[in-house]
Amino acid sequence: MNITRTNIDNLNAVVKVDIAKEDYSDKVEKILTDYRKSANIPGFRKGHVPMTLVKKQYGKAVLVDEVNKLLQDALNKYLVEEKLDVLGNPLPKPQDDLDWNSDQFSFEFELGLSPEFDIDLKIKKAITHYQIYADDKMIDDQVKHIQKQYGKLVSTDVVEANSEITGTFVNEDNNINNTATFSLEKIKGKSNIKNLTGAKVGDVITLNTKELFNDSHDLMTYLKVSHDAAHDLKVDVKLTIAEINSRVLADLDQDLFDKLFAKGEVNTVTELKEKIKTDSEKQFQQQSDQKLMNDVTDYLIENIKFDLPASFLQKWLQNAGEKPMNEEEAKDEYEKSEKSIRYQLIEGKLMEKYNVKVEFEDLKTHAKELIKSQMAQFGQLNPSEQELDDIAARILSNRDEVKRLSEQLVSKKLLDLYKAEANLKVKKITYDDFVKEFYS
Known part of the structure; x- marks a missing residue:
């Protein structure tokens, strides 16, 4: 077997796989011999069917199957050994004149190659990192809301x-x-x-x-x-x-405080307002983080410049899904998904450059933190480590859950990376102003 690659340009290549008779003949012969032992053909005793008849009836199907297996294994191994970073999957070039009666076969595949580019998070123009705080008006409004709710x-x-x-x-x-x-x-x-x-x-x-x-x-x-x-x-x-x-309105007394929180946790109006402030700003942190994540992502997509093998990807999309597309449909789909493709490449480059990894222990710890948080919502504040381990083990045995948690953890690690490495400027803002600025 011989595999050669011709680079069309930096983003496109053609791989040619030449398969000779000696690459597949022993395997085909063995399978046909096994067929002969078990073949049940009228007029012949089991195990005594002439090999010529077995080859006539099954030979071509076995040959095609084994050559295709050999071809796929060889192609996959070649991509790994050559460390080729490809987009989509190799596309076989049409061969209308393929002669399966021949002893030698040649197959060609089109490859879409990942572009070369670099990322530097120390960008010139700083990205705003909003720190949302609860102002006095918001805290007073929340106190009044509580008084109404319990009034x-x-x-x-x-x-x-x-x-x-x-x-x-x-x-x-x-x-x-x-x-x-x-x-x-x-x-x-x-x-x-x-x-x-x-x-x-x-x-x-x-x-x-x-x-x-x-x-x-x-x-x-x-x-x-x-x-x-x-x-x-x-x-x-x-x-x-x-x-x-x-x-x-309900009175701001110890009876109300004990209804809202654990007994004795809050004892004065000042402590109530401080608790509201702390809890609110903890929730605001999630919105602030999501805003930062979105802004950095948008900046990277818009400013990290590289070309994609667009024609190849459109051709690949035609048959990548459950339902085949025509050229126009594939072009529309590519245009819709181009930003997503770019971000996937950028994310991969970031993880490689900054050594961002998700290990199994990371997943386990993350799962246990989520479980503990959910249990706290139902009043289970001190679950045992064994209980957390058992629930986490069940969750991590589900492939879909592992994928979902991995994506969450990658986003969390990238967010931490942006906070540590990116050029950010902090802007303090009230929650009301944050909502007006970005959601009105």
Whole structure:
């Protein structure tokens, strides 16, 4: 057997595999001999079928099968030995004139080669790393929310500033008929608030949906209209008031603190606010990290320049999935997935350059941390190491779970790498400003 490679350019090559008779003949002969021993052909005793008949009936199928096995093994071994970093899979070149009656065979495969490039995280333009903090307003709002949540409702006669109103919104022309409960604080505009203030149970108030609520998306909740309709809805609705309640805030005392946290963990309002601040900023850290991960990823994709064997990859995509594609479909699919392909190559280069690895012990530790966190949510605060080991072992026996956890761990290790090596500038920002800047 002889394998040769012709480089078309830096990203494309053709590998030719020449297979001679001596490469496959012994194997084919042995298989046919075994067939002869077990062949059951009318007119011949088992094990006494003439070899010429066995070869006539099975010879070509066995030959094709063995040559293909030999071809795939040889090609895979060659790619490993030559340390060729290929994209997709080798594509066999069509051979309409292949003669299986010949003793010698030649096969050619197209290869798409990974591009050569380098990465330096010490980029000139610093990427912003947001540190989200809980300001006094947010903490005070959270305290008030807790007081409302653990407070009690008292029925009242008329709508006042702190009232919660239950009523039915109706507009027959727009198929609106929904009963909902909302606080007066949700209402927008002085005229709307004035119309509702002082209203009693049984009163019917006409309101216009345009800028009725501080957040237009509340129309989806209280009137049950679609997202698209909520943004442009400008109709009159009649609100029939069925119930009016005033919420009495819970006292900020030890009884409330012990309902919120472990007994004795929080003893004063100052400690409550500090606990809210700490817990909130721990949650904000996840959003900050995800934002940093997205920003660094986008920067690398846009600024690490290299070419891809686009024509090869489009051709490969035509038959890579369950359903074959035509050329146009494959081109569209390539354009959709090009950024993903680039990032996979960049990620691989980063892991190689900075020695980022995921070992089995890393996976086990990561799995146990997740298990411990989930158990804590159900009040199991001190599971034994044996219990954690047993659950982790069951999880890591599932291939899909191993893949999912590995991807999580790679992202975590890369995030740590970016924080340590990338050129970052820290910007402190309140949660409200963070949301306005990136999600409004």
